[in-house]
Amino acid sequence: MRKPDASGKNSSNSNANKLRKGLWSPEEDDKLMNYMLNNGQGCWSDVARNAGLQRCGKSCRLRWINYLRPDLKRGAFSPQEEELIIHLHSILGNRWSQIAARLPGRTDNEIKNFWNSTIKKRLKNSSSSSSRHSPNTSDSSLSSDVKDVMGGLISLQEQGLMPLYMDSLSSVQALALNQIIDPLLPSLSQGLDLPGLSGYCDANSNYCAVQGGVSSEFGRFGGVVGCGSNGDQLYVPPLESISIENVKTENTYDSEHNSSNDLSNFNYTTDDVVDNIGNFNDYGRIESMAGLGNLWNGGEEMKVGEWDLEELMKDVSSFSSSDFQVIR
DNA sequence: AAATTATACAACCGCGCTGCT
């Protein structure tokens, strides 16, 4: 952290006597907060000027996004959030903004700091105290779910099969999963303290019952499927019978039906997916095909994880409410 | 009690991308 520098002598550019740097004072916070609440977000350099702040637009943006935004969740990360971060990091790497997009109320900066200061160290300690071939399942600092995830990853690595994650496909799959889970949200949350449970909207305002870990690995690791009006989240445990082993690449994906509730026509071709990559900016772009190299371009050898939707329905329907957890 | 070290995290910096002229 940096001390608030009222003198401006901390600055080194030509605006040294104009623009402040360092920590924000409560007065500056008030100015920015009031301006944003009254005027909304515009051009950040205009925000800085119009709010009467001696800051660059970039600094205002950062302060708003990381600290002042009203929808930010305060306080420590829950164990479920921690597990989700570990899982998403295993898939996405240091793409903090993408990880943050799947954790409502958390910022990329916050997650990055948390990872660098806490999780990285913990995982390092965990791996150094255990054999690579036998995950340390006795580490009491980790929940059993985290141990499952870590053990699963190590096992997959040993087989040369890193988790397969294709966002463009998962956005299609997510549509189907959304349609399954959305009507079930009320019953899933029965008995849990989760008022006003609903799904999320992504950056493009598309409704998503499922957020966080939306991928072909969702079934393996579980994930967050909804959010209460108080900000608490509903977490679904791993769906044991879902796997990525049933490979199909020649089904047809009928976009006419993917937004309806009729799941019988939920099919797609790889060409459809490739054709629509440009439309999948939020959940859409193919992010990685770890373990499969660049086979995507070759097409023929690509493997596509596909859920058996009827089985998934059974899985989800058969959970008792005690299987679900509220994340605070 | 003082000094030192470790930790957490707010904030900055540089880079790349996008849209506009």
Added chain:
DNA sequence: AAGCAGCGCGGTTGTATAATT
């Protein structure tokens, strides 16, 4: 096509605070 401005991202720095010596 080139130049510019604005924005967002990831890496890094700096410092308040806590823990340890």
